[in-house]
Every structure is written in C-alpha cells, then in structure tokens.
Amino acid sequence: MRWIYGFPDFPPWLARDLPNLKPGRLNAADPPQEQVDNIFYRWITGKEIIYSRQFQDLLPMADEVWEMKTADIRIFGWMYRPLKFIAVFGDYADLYKGSKKTRTYEAARRRVVAERDRLNLDAPKLATGTFDELVSI
Amino acid sequence: MNLYLYDIGARARAASRFIGHVRTELQKAWLLERASRRITQQQVATMIGVHRSVINRELMGYSNLTLRRVAELAWALGWEIVFSLRKRDSSEISSGFQIPVSVGGYDRPVLKTNVIQSSKDNKKVAA
Numbered sequence: 560m561r562w563i564y565g566f567p568d569f570p571p572w573l574a575r576d577l578p579n580l581k582p583g584r585l586n587a588a589d590p591p592q593e594q595v596d597n598i599f600y601r602w603i604t605g606k607e608i609i610y611s612r613q614f615q616d617l618l619p620m621a622d623e624v625w626e627m628k629t630a631d632i633r634i635f636g637w638m639y640r641p642l643k644f645i646a647v648f649g650d651y652a653d654l655y656k657g658s659k660k661t662r663t664y665e666a667a668r669r670r671v672v673a674e675r676d677r678l679n680l681d682a683p684k685l686a687t688g689t690f691d692e693l694v695s696i
Numbered sequence: 697m698n699l700y701l702y703d704i705g706a707r708a709r710a711a712s713r714f715i716g717h718v719r720t721e722l723q724k725a726w727l728l729e730r731a732s733r734r735i736t737q738q739q740v741a742t743m744i745g746v747h748r749s750v751i752n753r754e755l756m757g758y759s760n761l762t763l764r765r766v767a768e769l770a771w772a773l774g775w776e777i778v779f780s781l782r783k784r785d786s787s788e789i790s791s792g793f794q795i796p797v798s799v800g801g802y803d804r805p806v807l808k809t810n811v812i813q814s815s816k817d818n819k820k821v822a823a
Contacts, residue, residue, distance in 0.1 A: 565700065570700035570702075573700070573702055574700075585753075585756075585758045586758065587757075587758045588715075588758065588759055588760035589712060589715060592704050592708070593704060593708055593709075593711065593712035593715075594712070594716075595702075596702070596704050596708070596709055596712045596713070597712045597713055597715070597716030598716075599702060600709075600712075600713050600716070601716065601720065606717075606720075607720070607724065609720065609723055609724065609727070612723060612756075612757075613720075630756075630757060630758055
C-alpha cells in the first residue's frame with residue numbers, strides 16, 4: 560500500500576482547478592480529473608506504476624524531486640519515505656510543454672525543494688533511492 | 697491532520713479505472729516486448745496495418761481504444777487477453793480517495809482485464 564500526503568494548497572487545486580481542465584495538446588481521450596483518479600487509484604492500491612510514464616524523478620536527481628504524471632497533469636513533490644509521496648502542487652502539463660509553455664520544470668523543482676526546506680519534518684525529510692526502492696511494491 | 701476525499705463520482709471512477717487498467721497493461725506488455733525483443737512501434741503498426749503515429753498514441757495512452765484495437769495490440773505484442781465480469785459485491789466501498797489516508801477495499805475491479813504473455817504468439821511476432 561502506498562500513501563499520498565498533500566500540502567494545504569493541493570486539495571483545493573484538486574477540488575477547484577482540476578475539474579475545469581480539459582484534455583490539452585496531446586488530445587487525450589480522458590478528462591484530466593479521471594486521469595488523476597486513475598493514477599491515485601494505482602498508487603494507493605499498490606498496483607504497478609510505470610517509471611517515466613506515470614512517475615519519475617526530475618533532474619538533477621540529487622534533489623530527490625518526483626512527479627506523478629498523466630497525459631495532462633503533473634503532480635510535483637517528493638518521497639518522504641518509501642511508498643509515501645508528499646504532493647506539493649499539481650499543474651497542467653501543457654504549461655510546461657511545447658512552444659507555448661509558460662512554466663518550467665526547473666521552477667517546479669525549486670518550488671518543491673523550497674517547500675520541503677521550510678517544512679518542519681522529522682529527519683530525514685526525504686527518502687533517497689531508486690524508483691524500485693522507493694515506489695515498487 | 698486533515699483528510700481530503702477525492703471523489704469524481706462512481707460512474708466516472710469506474711470508467712477511468714478500467715480504461716487506465718487496460719492501458720497500463722498494454723503499456724507494460726509493450727515495454728517488456730521492446731526491451732526483450734527490440735520490437736518497434738513501426739513493427740507493431742505494420743502488423744496491424746495502421747500508421748506508426750496511431751500506435752504511438754494508443755500505446756502512450758492518449759487515444760480511446762476500441763475493443764478490436766486492444767485485441768490487435770495484444771496479438772501484435774504476442775500476448776493474450778483474459779477478461780471476465782463478476783457481480784459487484786454490495787459491501788464494496790464505492791467512494792473516492794482520502795488524502796493522506798490510503799483507502800482499502802478498492803482492489804476488486806468489477807471488470808478484470810489482464811494481458812498475459814503467449815509464447816505461441818511470440819514466435820509469430822518474432823518471425
């Protein structure tokens with residue numbers, strides 16, 4: 560079983576912003592809200608998660624920032640412990656892709672690191688390791 | 697600690713999880729075949745008789761898949777489909793997810809579709 564923890568701004572994004580998002584430049588068949596439901600379902604029930612397609616680390620890997628991925632959504636955060644993901648914020652993938660992108664993965668990575676640094680957590684604040692060590696069951 | 701319930705509704709949830717399951721099974725089969733036999737999307741596309749871009753979108757999980765295409769993709773990859781329906785247990789939990797609490801009782805899909813490897817068809821694909 561895996562866990563998802565969320566920063567305070569994350570649930571309001573799920574409730575208010577996500578339902579209004581439409582499939583983007585990839586013209587995915589499923590609405591973003593259903594895409595997120597599916598990845599949450601796979602995560603929490605311990606089903607296999609495919610590295611790079613559904614979950615991957617951002618470069619540089621040393622920062623230990625991870626993203627949960629669907630066709631249209633990115634959820635940025637970090638692994639607090641193996642199987643425990645802390646979601647800092649979610650966003651629309653199109654904002655980070657293509658010629659019309661307005662945001663960068665670099666900024667997302669910096670935001671996660673900054674939020675993690677500010678958070679008063681028992682040490683160690685993050686788990687390090689490979690995808691198989693942190694995510695696979 | 698506050699809990700947040702992520703719930704998109706029973707109908708959408710049932711659809712998204714089944715579709716997601718089928719797509720992920722196909723992606724897993726594709727990645728395994730690509731790694732083990734070096735099969736390409738072009739080879740899969742040629743076997744099915746469509747353009748490679750069509751296969752790319754389908755294997756990446758962007759396109760809606762017809763039942764026929766699910767079967768064709770599984771065949772081309774050398775896998776076979778196991779499909780079954782069962783009556784839903786009335787006691788089954790049917791709400792959404794609580795974050796950060798993980799939810800048990802979901803891992804019982806109404807529809808179960810698995811793609812399993814077929815050694816016989818592997819030979820066909822490799823030929």
